[in-house]
Amino acid sequence: MSAATEVSGFVRRVTAMVRKEFIQLRRDRVTFATMIMIPLLQLVLFGYAINTTPRHLPTAVFVHENTGASRAILAALKNTAFFTIDHEPQSEAEAEYLVRSGKVLFLVEIPAGFERSLRRGETPQLLVAADATDPVAAGNALSSLSGIVTTALKRERFVDEAGSQPFEIVQHRRYNPAGTSQLNIVPGLLGTILTMTMLIFTALSVTREIERGTMESLLSMPIHPVEIMLGKIIPYVAVGIFQGVLILGAGMLLFDVPLEGSLALLSLATLLFITANLATGYTFSTLAQNQLQAVQMTFMYFLPNILLSGFMFPFAGMPVWAQWLSETFPLTHYLRMVRGILLKGASFADLQTDFLVLIGLMLAAMAIAVARFRQTLD
């Protein structure tokens, strides 16, 4: 047989497999619904969490001067439901203790001479220290703070009604040096949702054929394990892209997630990431004896992905062994890439290592899957 007929036969068989998988996917209403529902449900759930206006955040106000302006600010803060002013520390040490011990999440400091500077139009500084370990809460509260203070000062006629913001808020986020904000949730969600759905889809693919008895027919026909694998992975690449567009689109529309970097780069990273996860799931499928085992394997793998990839906890805070372990997860690299591209405008050069490792992980998973694929019923 010539090389050309070999190649055309390969393409034909892979296409036949892809076609078959697509038809089956379309007929499987439950799976089809899950594919759309998982991302939407998660987004709405998390989106709700993001949008939940934080209320009654324990706050301390350290007032260095007893002036009308500071009293107005204090009153305004007490009046909103965002903050609960539990403490009015009298010393630097006391204020510091309150934040460190977690008794308050915010420390608002009105420096001496604030009112005088304000009247002179000198744009005085309002110091805010935020415990940013809960970035969602911290981010929302900080953004509402300036509005509350400005309104209060205008109402009390310390500043012009029409003027621009007459003071400067100096923020000091603590315990979360990366300055994580709620914008991080959407990229993180993109990675975790894709991981979960992609893994599950392919993890079930081989075991399902074995359990339904169709594997015996399939194996008795002239198709190579590589062709079966590609035929089972490719349809879900399309599904993954669809999910990715859904999540990112909703994230941009609902939560104003920016795209600082290149869309092409983001697409490439996502495509690689989707394929790497599909290959991993497919590997589980070749290792498991039945669908239940495949699902169990998937969850065994998914949990550390969630915990160690930097989605839930800051990566830098983990012990070295955990960091190394998480380097073997596609999610870890993808989170870095997607956060970099979306929020920081990272370029390919910045993310080169992550791209290479992701490709490596994908190829390794595929190699294991092909090697482990049982071509006989022994």
Next chain:
Amino acid sequence: MSMPGPEVAIEVEGLSKKFGDHVVVDNLTMRVRKGQIYGFLGPNGSGKTTTIRMLCGLLTPDAGRGTCLGLDILTKAREIRQHVGYMTQKFSLYTDLSVRENLEFVARLYSVPHPEDAAQEAIKRLGLEGRGKQLAGDLSGGWKQRLALGACILPSPQLLLLDEPTAGVDPQARREFWAQIHDLAADGLTVLVSTHYMDEAERCHEIAYIAYGHLLAQGTVAEVIAGSGLVTYVVEATREAHTPGATLAAIGKALADDPAVAMVAPFGVSLHVSGHDAAALEAAISPHRTEAGVVWRQETATLEDVFIDLMQRSKDNMS
């Protein structure tokens, strides 16, 4: 054994397969000529499916060697698959694909040119017109079997391996099925078909009987019967008998434990009594030949007599 000639479709020697400690196929040697319909008979669990799976490379034999269409079953499984159609015992097409989609899928995997046309033609040939869009899982047993066979022959194989294709199918459909098998064989296709219906064995050119993993007999139906050396007498209750059942049962009971009698099997108002030693058997039955209400006559053993005898003897040998 010599190299298989071009006229040989299947040739295996000393084929064995174990699952754990359980020897399922033991030292099996057989040869199937091209263009033949070869019946593979044996009780459930005797290793028919296992043997067929080894022939098409789905199971690796623990010992032995063999060829399918001149290709080594141990090293050339991939080439063998291109030319062999295997119909599994359990329906194994995709139940969530339509009839047409299943056929097109098969056609594409075998690189059949114009798969849509090939599927359409197969649908017509199978008499499945109007059912092309129906899901395979919604077909009745007989139609599923037809579709499975259609999928097997779609890529124009040279050898068909059919594993109990007619199990659970009504007599009319079975008859049509066998007519189709004979048409295919007439066109030069070799067919190996496993079954446990005796009447189907008689429709084969040659048969092999396998029990507990051992090949016990092989040849044409006449050869297998002659080779068994079985002598059979039929005792029939006459119309005068008041209680034909009781009379026959009494005779059967009296003869069952006689060492000269290999087996006694009731058939309606008659009884088959068989043995291997003609003289000893005659001596054993002579006291009963004069009993009232029955007539005795000697007959050729039926295939069923032979198989039951073979199975009992192999069971005795094993224990």
